[in-house]
Amino acid sequence: AQSVTQLDSHVSVSEGTPVLLRCNYSSSYSPSLFWYVQHPNKGLQLLLKYTSAATLVKGINGFEAEFKKSETSFHLTKPSAHMSDAAEYFCVVTTNRDDKIIFGKGTRLHILP
């Protein structure tokens, strides 16, 4: 079985400062991990994915995430926040074993001017 925990339901950062959105996962098998962003009235958009290749994954819009097996974490970071980054972010775990897709509860990112 797998699960995913997003440790913060809300995160607020000032524009131009770093962003850290935390995600911990649990999986009986080798996981695939994803981060999605959801802007109001828009469809979910894939930011990046980890599928057992490089542990540091670069995505769109300057986001990246690092897979740390020892910590069962896949935190999302961005060096400098932009106002347009304000949205809901979801961490997702799947495995090839059973094709189940498990979304976290989401973290709402607020950007302060």
Next chain:
Amino acid sequence: GAGVSQSPRYKVAKRGQDVALRCDPISGHVSLFWYQQALGQGPEFLTYFQNEAQLDKSGLPSDRFFAERPEGSVSTLKIQRTQQEDSAVYLCASSSKRGGGLDEQFFGPGTRLTVL
């Protein structure tokens, strides 16, 4: 280009009413998925179609939920005798791949259903 579209975008229903939610996938996409996203939660898988065949309906929460895709393109999610706990955003996604891993799915904007 055209993405996945869903209609209506908002639906208010009285408890006990039947509702039908429509999904227009990207043209030519063989796989279609429905998800339910309750307030403050992440999306949860409901059902999956490959062309017109419903290959997985393990996520449908009750027999009041029914989905169809009769011609392998447009899909309709029907909820009978709606209950307040059915209030959620219903997301549709499509993929050009059979099976369609998550990263290959394109999501629509969702239909927000509110049951009074």
